[in-house]
Amino acid sequence: MDNDVRELRGAAGLSQQALGERLGVSRQTINAIEQGRYDPSLPLAIRLARFFGRTVEEVFHCDD
Amino acid sequence: MDNDVRELRGAAGLSQQALGERLGVSRQTINAIEQGRYDPSLPLAIRLARFFGRTVEEVFHCDD
DNA sequence: CCACAATGTAAAGCTCCTTTTACATCACCC
DNA sequence: GGGTGATGTAAAAGGAGCTTTACATTGTGG
Numbered sequence: 001m002d003n004d005v006r007e008l009r010g011a012a013g014l015s016q017q018a019l020g021e022r023l024g025v026s027r028q029t030i031n032a033i034e035q036g037r038y039d040p041s042l043p044l045a046i047r048l049a050r051f052f053g054r055t056v057e058e059v060f061h062c063d064d
Numbered sequence: 065m066d067n068d069v070r071e072l073r074g075a076a077g078l079s080q081q082a083l084g085e086r087l088g089v090s091r092q093t094i095n096a097i098e099q100g101r102y103d104p105s106l107p108l109a110i111r112l113a114r115f116f117g118r119t120v121e122e123v124f125h126c127d128d
Numbered sequence: 129c130c131a132c133a134a135t136g137t138a139a140a141g142c143t144c145c146t147t148t149t150a151c152a153t154c155a156c157c158c
Numbered sequence: 159g160g161g162t163g164a165t166g167t168a169a170a171a172g173g174a175g176c177t178t179t180a181c182a183t184t185g186t187g188g
Binding site for chain 2: 001039040041042043045046047049055056057060062
Binding site: 026028038039040044 | 144146
């Protein structure tokens with residue numbers, strides 16, 4: 001499962017730290033998600049997608 | 065976070081067991097999600113939504 | 129009444145998500 | 159060269175997701 005968080009965050013001009021603060025998670029969590037080290041929880045995935053004005057499916061791509 | 069899994073499953077005429085088998089999880093997992101005892105993981109949420117032909121946001125509602 | 133399918137629930141156990149703390153690198157600026 | 163911001167990474171700890179096994183309830187059909 002990969003995702004577009006890094007690109008979307010870059011386009012928004014935010015640091016990992018700043019994005020984490022907006023979403024209520026640590027910068028390490030943002031970093032891990034961007035690198036695909038693990039998938040976010042469902043509520044965090046929804047918050048992330050909503051923050052960037054996308055659907056969950058647009059931001060997170062299942063590799064099937 | 066509540067969801068429409070029970071209604072969608074009912075409309076599809078499937079038991080919790082049958083839905084679990086289609087999605088590769090146990091019936092207890094389906095049961096717990098329907099009752100809101102916990103949220104599914106992101107990959108399972110995406111599989112559930114896709115199975116019912118909906119987006120994740122249509123099936124899972126954040127209570128904000 | 130006796131199966132049987134469907135559902136609810138609980139415990140134990142494993143893996144995954146997230147946090148905090150901490151250190152390390154790299155680039156940029158003064 | 160020293161400070162600062164952004165990023166990568168690691169360890170420990172706690173909580174959440176999911177499994178298996180097991181038992182209990184309910185409704186339905188023979």
